[in-house]
Amino acid sequence: MPIIPSELVSFAEVPSALDLKAKLLANQTLLAESETHVIEVVDVLKSYGEVLDAYSKNLIYQAESQFLVPFPLFKYLNGDKSLAKIWRHLCHDRINFEYAEYCMKAMLWHGTGGMDAYFDSDAFIENIAAIIEVKRRDPLLGLLHPLFPQFLPELIRTAATTHALGQFWRVMSDLFIDLADAEADKRVCSISDVVDFMKAGLVAAAGNPISYGVVIDNKHFWVLPPEAGLTFLADVAVPYVEAVFLRGTPFLGTVSFNAQAQQISPDQAQFCYGALYADPLPTMGAGIPPSLLMQDMYRHLPKRLDLLYQNRTRGEGDVRVKICRSFQKSMFCVTNAAIAGTFPHGLAGTTADQLAADEAYAHAWAQRLSQGRTDCLAV
Amino acid sequence: MMLSILLLIPFLGALLFLLLPSQLAPTRMRSIAIVVLVLQLLWSIRLLFAFDLELPGMQLQESFSWVERLGLRYELGIDGLSLPLVLLNAALTLVAAVCTRELSERPRLYFALILLISFAVNGAFVANNLLFFLIFYELELIPLWLLILIWGGTQRVYAATKFLLFTAISGVLILAAFLGLAFINGSVDFSLSPLVTERIGMGSQLILLGCLLVGFGIKIPLVPFHSWLPDAHTQASTPVSVLLAGVLLKLGTYGLLRFGLGMFPDAWAVLAPAMAIWAAISVLYGSLAAIAQRDMKRMVAFSSVGHMGYVLLAAAAATPVALMGAVFQMVSHGLISALLFLLVGVVYRKTGTRDLEVLRGLLNPELGLPFTGTLMILGVMASAGLPGMAGFISEFLVFRGSIQIYPLATLLSMVGSGLTAVYFLLLINRAFFGRLAITPVEDPEIQKRLDVQLAPVAPRETIPALALAIAVIALGLIPAGLGGISDAATGAMAQLFSGAG
Known part of the structure; x- marks a missing residue:
């Protein structure tokens, strides 16, 4: 049988959990320092920031203007129902807002953090009861609600998660665009600078309040009132990272799993199909390869990164896979920043208990991350 | 002269390659081969227009005396059985030349052999005489053997030798059937007609048809005479495999229909x-x-x-x-x-x-x-x-x-x-x-x-x-x-x- 040329297949080094833990405790970056990595991370985050800007605007539009609309046919048009816009939409000359919805659904389904707890609270039930009372005037909703009493509450929870994710991405979009500006001004020159910049941004926004209200018949109703005390980092950012980076939302068009064949754990907490674990390589021709997000980022790819990709592997031919790989590296940087910003004692503990707490925290994260696609960290 | 021209195009093309300077770049040689084969394809299509669809027998016939004492006549003809195969040969030889890439070793010989195979296959399909057919049938053996032997994979010597042995036996059996026919008839009439076999007894017909069946069965190939084919394909380069599977195996089925069924209908039954x-x-x-x-x-x-x-x-x-x-x-x-x-x-x-x-x-x-x-x-x-x-x-x-x-x-x-x-x-x-x-x-x-x-x-x-x-x-x-x-x-x-x- 013919022999396979060795240059066709490669297998990148995978760091151990111990390596990752040591790096986290030493305040080193998970992603290796290199000039190319800086270009990849900064530029891919710039394009991601521009895409997040569009996602954020649409999610907020959906939550505010398409609230409990039974057939939201125009929900991706942001209120512009001109023929030109509809035509461009039908020709797929548009952002794939579906991806934003997948992320929202992942957050809703995995349900961690304060917002999910609030969804089950009496205050929330009372708030939405008032909303449902008004909305029942709609004949269809009026018919559905008595038949399926959990239907409208669930739709309102969905709308609330949609709005919260829109608010989260508003902050992240600005942060990623600012990062690109900072790199252009030479304020950010290394991966370490990138992680520090993001950590500072996350910490600065950590306490931002998250609230959501809707106007029905010129009357304002709170869904997530300020009194709920929901904040940016603990109640949206961390659940988002848990749901999208760690647990769910693999890139569409990549390897799939069969739950009936016991390939998926029945315990949601054990899920590891998120962006940090997902295979960047599309599998076969099903769906839109390799994912909707990569398509969107491709539309906003900075010239410098585009040139870098042109000179690698298949050039334009596999550009979305390369975007996906760079995106995965950048998401490791974001996670790195989030971990660094949430150490119990900020790696500055002095007592044995404080040091042990930080070490345990690093250990837990290293265990989770070591199962991810850490092979991209060194390359 | 249409069929003669069909034969001349690849034959002269093959001769042309032998005259070309060996320093000529392989890509240039490939281009020349493609031009010759496009000409052949166009001429094959031209035959299609000259062909009368209503007539069942041989058309565009050409007949000249060659070696009369051996019963060998230059007899060409084409019918509805051979015309599709002539077109297939022209198309697939062109495909084989087009898909030949990265040829660094003896490109001149390579393309000459490809053209020679196309010439021999065309000749076998349009030959209207048993011996004439056999000459072309045997003629394609050597170029194909060389194509596997020189440009094949690591086990090419084994595969090429096996191919040569099997198909040589096939040729010998077919020759034996044709000579047996002449011997039994007591004449040197190798014309392609069932009348030649009419005077032969059923026993002799069965033996002769049996020889043809095994002979062409090796070429087709039919089980259990097939073992040369997978080896030949595995070791042959892609263009040669295209020719082998696409055209050369058809010589066996064509021969079976033309000479087996066509000449021994009683024994066939x-x-x-x-x-x-x-x-x-x-x-x-x-x-x-x-x-x-x-x-x-x-x-x-x-x-x-x-x-x-x-x-x-x-x-x-x-x-x-x-x-x-x-x-x-x-x-x-x-x-x-x-x-x-x-x-x-x-x-x-x-x-x-x-x-x-x-x-x-x-x-x-x-x-x-x-x-x-x-x-x-x-x-x-x-x-x-x-x-x-x-x-x-x-x-x-x-x-x-x-x-x-x-x-x-x-x-x-x-x-x-x-x-x-x-x-x-x-x-x-x-x-x-x-x-x-x-x-x-x-x-x-x-x-x-x-x-x-x-x-x-x-x-x-x-x-x-x-x-x-x-x-x-x-x-x-x-x-x-x-x-x-x-x-x-x-x-x-x-x-x-x-x-x-």
Whole structure:
């Protein structure tokens, strides 16, 4: 049988959990320092920031203007129902807002953090009861609600998660665009600078309040009132990272799993199909390869990164896979920043208990991350 | 002189290559070969316009005395049986030249041999004299042997020698039958007519037909004379495999129909039931052996063994529909197998292997070979006989024409047709579906992290395969064209047989 040329297949080094833990405790970056990595991370985050800007605007539009609309046919048009816009939409000359919805659904389904707890609270039930009372005037909703009493509450929870994710991405979009500006001004020159910049941004926004209200018949109703005390980092950012980076939302068009064949754990907490674990390589021709997000980022790819990709592997031919790989590296940087910003004692503990707490925290994260696609960290 | 010109084009082309300076770049030589072969194709199409579809017998005949004492005459003619094969030869030789790439070793000789094969195959198809046919039949042996021996894989000496031994025995048996015919007749009349065999007793006819059956059975090849073919294909380069499967095997089926059925209709009627069973065995064996293969090329080669069995089944039944099916099967198998070998060649060139235990996920849209995979799926669908493609028409005609005469053999062959879908789906599933990988890794953790870098397939590399795929679909959708060419000839041949029967 013919022999396979060795240059066709490669297998990148995978760091151990111990390596990752040591790096986290030493305040080193998970992603290796290199000039190319800086270009990849900064530029891919710039394009991601521009895409997040569009996602954020649409999610907020959906939550505010398409609230409990039974057939939201125009929900991706942001209120512009001109023929030109509809035509461009039908020709797929548009952002794939579906991806934003997948992320929202992942957050809703995995349900961690304060917002999910609030969804089950009496205050929330009372708030939405008032909303449902008004909305029942709609004949269809009026018919559905008595038949399926959990239907409208669930739709309102969905709308609330949609709005919260829109608010989260508003902050992240600005942060990623600012990062690109900072790199252009030479304020950010290394991966370490990138992680520090993001950590500072996350910490600065950590306490931002998250609230959501809707106007029905010129009357304002709170869904997530300020009194709920929901904040940016603990109640949206961390659940988002848990749901999208760690647990769910693999890139569409990549390897799939069969739950009936016991390939998926029945315990949601054990899920590891998120962006940090997902295979960047599309599998076969099903769906839109390799994912909707990569398509969107491709539309906003900075010239410098585009040139870098042109000179690698298949050039334009596999550009979305390369975007996906760079995106995965950048998401490791974001996670790195989030971990660094949430150490119990900020790696500055002095007592044995404080040091042990930080070490345990690093250990837990290293265990989770070591199962991810850490092979991209060194390359 | 039209048929002589058809022969002269590749022959003079081959001579031209021997006169070319050896320093000429291989790409330039390839271009010259392509020009010659385009001329040949155009001339073959020109024959189509000169051909009268209504006439069943030989047309455009040319006859000159050559070596009268040996009964050797320069006699050429073409009918509805040989014209489709002449067109197929012209098309596939052109495809073989176009898909020849990265040829650094003796390009002058290579292209001269390709043209010589095309000349010999054309000669065999238009020869209207037994000895004249045999000369051309033997003539293609040496160039093909050299093509495998010089430009083949690592086991090329073994494969080429095996091919030479088998096909030389085939030639000897055919020669023995032809000489036996002359000996029994007591004359040196080698003209192509059933009248030559009329005066011979049934016993002698059976012996002579038996020699022809085995002789051509080796070439087709039929089980158990098939073992040279998978080895030859595995070691041959892609263009040679295209020629071998697409054209050269057809010499066997053509010879069987032309000389076996055409000249020994009485003996044919006696042996036909056994031939039908032989065909079914060949179909089933070829299909089952294909299932067991892990080399893509060997799998396609064994599928050829199975699919050529359909032609024998149709020839055994010898009804007008079955014989029409035989012609369709020869043409469609030529196109489909050439397509499959071309695509296997692309896979091998890009990945360095054809091992089905190693290849995975080649249909990957970004880093794999998606267009090649798409054409491969189309090719295997055609081979499995899906409607709308050439394979369906030919298999349908063969089965429809044979089922009333030999129901058991036909049903068994139908099972073989179903098995085609089995082994080709195995091929597609193993090599093209799943995550892209070209290394056998048991550990799923490593498997999911493998990074495979395959060079992309340039559009020009798939143009020959695309052309063949279009031809496969065109023949499936518009079969009337080929049917019209061969209708009169196959009808006359069936009538000859039914008269004998």
